[in-house]
Amino acid sequence: MTPLSLQPVSVHCVDLAKSYGPVQAVRDVHLDVAAGQFLALLGPSGCGKTTVLRCIGGFEAPDEGRIQLGARTVASAATWIPPEQRHVGMVFQEYALFPHLSVEENIAFGLTRETQREERIHDMLRLVGLEGVRHRMPHELSGGQQQRVALARALAPRPGVVLLDEPFSNLDAALRGRVRQEVRDILRRAGVTVLFVTHDQEEALSLADQVAVMMEGRIIQVDRPERLYRRPATHQVATFLGEANFLPGKAKGRNVECALGTLDLHDELVGEVELMFRPEDLLLSDQDDGSAEIVDRTYFGHDQLLTVRLDSGTILRSRLVGCCRGLQPGRRVGLRIDTPVMAYPTPYGCPVPAQGPIQPGADTSPVAPKSVRRPHLS
Ligand code: ATP
Numbered sequence: 001m002t003p004l005s006l007q008p009v010s011v012h013c014v015d016l017a018k019s020y021g022p023v024q025a026v027r028d029v030h031l032d033v034a035a036g037q038f039l040a041l042l043g044p045s046g047c048g049k050t051t052v053l054r055c056i057g058g059f060e061a062p063d064e065g066r067i068q069l070g071a072r073t074v075a076s077a078a079t080w081i082p083p084e085q086r087h088v089g090m091v092f093q094e095y096a097l098f099p100h101l102s103v104e105e106n107i108a109f110g111l112t113r114e115t116q117r118e119e120r121i122h123d124m125l126r127l128v129g130l131e132g133v134r135h136r137m138p139h140e141l142s143g144g145q146q147q148r149v150a151l152a153r154a155l156a157p158r159p160g161v162v163l164l165d166e167p168f169s170n171l172d173a174a175l176r177g178r179v180r181q182e183v184r185d186i187l188r189r190a191g192v193t194v195l196f197v198t199h200d201q202e203e204a205l206s207l208a209d210q211v212a213v214m215m216e217g218r219i220i221q222v223d224r225p226e227r228l229y230r231r232p233a234t235h236q237v238a239t240f241l242g243e244a245n246f247l248p249g250k251a252k253g254r255n256v257e258c259a260l261g262t263l264d265l266h267d268e269l270v271g272e273v274e275l276m277f278r279p280e281d282l283l284l285s286d287q288d289d290g291s292a293e294i295v296d297r298t299y300f301g302h303d304q305l306l307t308v309r310l311d312s313g314t315i316l317r318s319r320l321v322g323c324c325r326g327l328q329p330g331r332r333v334g335l336r337i338d339t340p341v342m343a344y345p346t347p348y349g350c351p352v353p354a355q356g357p358i359q360p361g362a363d364t365s366p367v368a369p370k371s372v373r374r375p376h377l378s
Contacts (some may be wrong), residue, residue, distance in 0.1 A: 008036040008193040009070030009087070009160030011056060016065035018051050025051040027217045029065070033210070035160075038187065038194045040204035043214035044240065049197040052214070053163050056195065057090050058083030070160060089154030089162040089192075093169055096150070097138040103149050104134040110157040124152040128186055143171050144179040151183060155190050162187065164196035168203065180207060201241050205229060213237050229278075231266055231342055238276045238342070245282060245316045247275045251343055259291075259310055264340040273343040279305060279319035281341070286326045287334035292316070294331050308333060 016029035026048040033039045041049045054060040056067055058074065058081065066076040069088070074081040097106050107124050111117050125131045128148040138146055147167065154162055167183065168176050184207050187194050198204050204211045205225040212222045213232075221233040232238035235246070249258035251269035256262070258275055284294075284306060295315075296307035306318045306327060316335070320327070327333065 007158070007160055008191055010035045010068075011161055011193060011195065012066075012068040013052070013056065014066045014068075016052065016055060016062050016067070018048075018055060018060060018062050024217055026055070026062075029214075029217075029219055031212060031219060031222070033161075033193060033195060035070070035193055036191055038184070038207065038209045039196075040208035040211045041195060041197045041214055042201060042204040042211050043199065045199055047214045048217040049199075049214055050165055053165055053195060053197050056161075057088050057163050058086050059090075087158070087160045089157070089159035091147075091150045091154050091162065091164040091167050093166040097146060097153075099138055102135050102137055103130060103141070106138070106149055107152045107156050109153060120156055124156050127155070127189065128152045129182075142175075144175050144182070147171070147179055147183065148186070151186055155186075155192065159192060161193040161195065162190075164194065166197055166199070168198075168200075205241070213240065215240075232276070235274065235276070235344055243279050243317060243319075244276050245279065247277075247314065247316070248346070249273050249275045249343065256341070256343055259312060259314060260335050260337055263337055265343050266340045267343070269343050269345070272346045274346050276342040276344065277337060277339075279317040280321075281337050281339050282308075282316055282318040283336045283338065284308065284318050284320065284327060284333040285336070286331060288332050290332040290334035292333055292335055294327060294329050294333055297327070297329055308335065310335075 011031065011033040013029050013031040016026055018026040029052055041052060043049050051060060055062045055075065061080065062075055067074050069086060073079050074086050098109065101109065104121050104125065107121050108117060111120060125134055128151055130145060130148055133141065133145065141149065168180055171179055180203060208225060210222060211225055211228050213220045215236060221228060221237055229241055232241055238244040247258050249256040251265060251271060251273045253268050253270065254265050256265050256273060256275060292308040292310045294306055295309045298305045303319055303321045306320060308316050308318060310316065
């Protein structure tokens with residue numbers, strides 16, 4: 001048991017499918033979240049993230065598949081456990097605080113059978129740092145404080161898993177960064193399993209232990225944030241996760257020939273490929289006989305984005321940190337990449353494996369789909 005008496009549970013979704021009339025919102029969803037892990041479900045609007053979360057919470061019934069929380073099957077063709085019996089805490093986008101109840105009454109709301117009720121409320125107030133405002137009403141709180149009350153209310157009944165649906169989207173940009181870190185710290189201290197839904201890749205990469213990328217109802221890739229960013233499984237995932245450069249090339253095992261010379265590959269590959277590398281991988285040097293010309297420069301303060309055109313007409317982007325005074329539009333530059341790059345068989349990366357998502361630690365090389373692991377549940 002953690003000091004807060006929470007017992008995190010694992011979450012397994014197997015072959016989940018859900019339609020709303022003709023709209024197939026979710027299909028073939030496999031998800032495996034270890035107890036105590038913090039997983040972000042990331043994807044563009046309408047890809048089915050909320051539907052997966054609602055199925056896990058018991059607010060929607062899947063048409064097909066199975067959901068298991070710890071050792072308990074909570075939804076399958078033969079089983080249906082209602083939301084109030086799943087020991088799941090839910091935090092909604094709009095917090096859904098009761099406007100006529102004070103902070104402590106909101107937190108106490110789910111504690112019907114708690115014997116040491118007062119102590120529990122006090123522990124929750126301390127956990128989220130709101131002891132000083134326990135008697136205030138929701139409208140007397142800032143957005144960040146309301147978020148923390150919603151979190152305390154979800155954690156008070158000792159859930160095994162907490163589900164958060166776009167929890168930061170109501171906050172303005174200045175508050176968002178701070179509240180994100182606060183919420184992450186609170187949830188880590190609570191030691192609970194967390195699934196949160198977001199369409200913001202920066203949010204997912206900076207908060208989660210694992211990120212599951214979802215598109216068009218399916219989970220495409222599950223990985224650690226760094227690996228996901230460095231080694232996206234498809235062209236589509238690469239562009240969704242941030243800026244990406246693409247170049248044609250010819251792979252020969254661990255190397256690839258392209259307009260930038262011979263580069264190292266993350267994975268062994270042979271034949272025509274499309275290379276992917278991030279703007280921060282592309283290094284520029286001021287060079288009169290260089291192979292490209294700077295055509296644009298956008299200055300952001302801590303870094304700058306330079307657009308370069310190769311003599312072939314191909315446009316690439318380079319993100320440079322610090323002051324690079326000589327690098328202005330019109331200058332010729334030499335280009336270099338010192339890190340291994342990703343490659344996809346042309347034209348658009350490896351197809352989504354029919355049998356399930358690419359799992360953490362799996363070799364995400366497009367030529368090795370057999371390394372895809374699926375959860376095995378008895
Ligand atoms: P967002 O980020 O915009 O909230 P999402 O990725 O969470 O989107 P869902 O809310 O799960 O996506 O919706 C997936 C698809 O199912 C969308 O096409 C949506 O319009 C549709 N959908 C969701 N709920 C319903 C419903 N109750 N009735 C009909 N269609 C629905």
